[in-house]
Amino acid sequence: MKVGLIGLPQAGKTTLFDALTRGEASPAGGGSGALVSVIPVPDPRYDFAVGLFHPKKRTPATIEFTDGAAQVTGAERGGQKFGADFFVGIRSVDALVLVVRAFETPSLPPPEGGLNPRRDYQAITEELLLGDLSVIETRLERIEKQLKTRKAGQPSPEVTEREILNKIKAALDDFKPVSSVDLTDEENRVIKNFDFLTAKPLIAVANVGEGDIAEDEGLPLLQPLREQCAIEGVNFIALCAAAEREVSQLAEGDQREFLDALGIAEPARDRLIRAAYRALGVQSFFTVGDDEVRAWTIPQGANALTAAGRIHSDLARGFIRAEVMAFDELIAARTWDAAKAAGKLRLEGREYMVKDGDILHVRFKV
Numbered sequence: 001m002k003v004g005l006i007g008l009p010q011a012g013k014t015t016l017f018d019a020l021t022r023g024e025a026s027p028a029g030g031g032s033g034a035l036v037s038v039i040p041v042p043d044p045r046y047d048f049a050v051g052l053f054h055p056k057k058r059t060p061a062t063i064e065f066t067d068g069a070a071q072v073t074g075a076e077r078g079g080q081k082f083g084a085d086f087f088v089g090i091r092s093v094d095a096l097v098l099v100v101r102a103f104e105t106p107s108l109p110p111p112e113g114g115l116n117p118r119r120d121y122q123a124i125t126e127e128l129l130l131g132d133l134s135v136i137e138t139r140l141e142r143i144e145k146q147l148k149t150r151k152a153g154q155p156s157p158e159v160t161e162r163e164i165l166n167k168i169k170a171a172l173d174d175f176k177p178v179s180s181v182d183l184t185d186e187e188n189r190v191i192k193n194f195d196f197l198t199a200k201p202l203i204a205v206a207n208v209g210e211g212d213i214a215e216d217e218g219l220p221l222l223q224p225l226r227e228q229c230a231i232e233g234v235n236f237i238a239l240c241a242a243a244e245r246e247v248s249q250l251a252e253g254d255q256r257e258f259l260d261a262l263g264i265a266e267p268a269r270d271r272l273i274r275a276a277y278r279a280l281g282v283q284s285f286f287t288v289g290d291d292e293v294r295a296w297t298i299p300q301g302a303n304a305l306t307a308a309g310r311i312h313s314d315l316a317r318g319f320i321r322a323e324v325m326a327f328d329e330l331i332a333a334r335t336w337d338a339a340k341a342a343g344k345l346r347l348e349g350r351e352y353m354v355k356d357g358d359i360l361h362v363r364f365k366v
């Protein structure tokens, strides 16, 4: 799973990126200036399983963060304020985290017009809409040209595409994101390669000052943005990137004490990753044993056959049954054998809908 950080300059993207990745990152391909980092997904269930099985191999779920190159050039290009480089590094991500500034600090003057998280949020979401609109307009122009060169009676797949793009364009013209447009699976397949930015799930992050951490999301400055996000169905998180970065640089064992002292109940990294899972509609299941403990990511609502296929195509092909144990049962029983003796290991068929935290062992024959 890939998540991209976007926002105006000085919003705190890189500070948050450092907090999430503990400063370990490498340049994204193409010399764009964007940074990427893959981090393990924190999960107490995974830790519990590792502690129980002491496996030879440990494979946590991972998530990739991108700190986009976003240079706001100020030059207006075809209605887009920020220039094409604003989108560098984020076209191919699965979800976007939009960071807005909500902190005051002596070292950095407030932005023109004062701190205004909702205004900044809207500036960026409009930019995303305009970005998608310009992709559509370019494509529609090309389609018109292609259709003109076609002889009568020749098949024209472009006609269907034009229809879908016009439907999406109508929404964008109305300042509605691509994600709000009702599309069939077939229509989604046709537009998949456009990687529309407003089709991606969005998480809004208000970067508050060190003095406002305790206020959390109740801060009056954040109310308008909070309301906006509630209307749009966008996940909203308030955090202090600078404080989070400091904590992330401490030894693991010292972090809890500092979080408490700062009034941070849960590190940003955990909150943000959970929000990303929710926004993307995915969940975790586990495979456990002495050889390997591994966390897997699959869509919510996926069945046992799909889960088996994630592990290996052979497991899907030769699927017989899945042995399933809910993670809570394992924790309650403390050991695998005790849970099994208590009848907590169930046999399920291919249509079984996998639940978050299920431990799976697939029986198969190929």
Ligand SMILES: Nc1nc2c(ncn2[C@@H]2O[C@H](COP(=O)(O)OP(=O)(O)O)[C@@H](O)[C@H]2O)c(=O)[nH]1
Residues within 6 Å of the ligand: 007, 008, 009, 010, 011, 012, 013, 014, 015, 016, 103, 104, 105, 108, 207, 208, 209, 210, 240, 241, 242, 243
């Ligand atoms: N006081 C304070 N300063 C911050 C916070 N987050 C970022 N900054 C500072 O704001 C400036 C811009 O942050 P940066 O992460 O580089 O923003 P970016 O342009 O969005 O990547 C830097 O000097 C940061 O140290 C914060 O939560 N509190």
Ligand SMILES: [Mg+2]
Residues within 6 Å of the ligand: 013, 014, 015
């Ligand atoms: Mg930066």
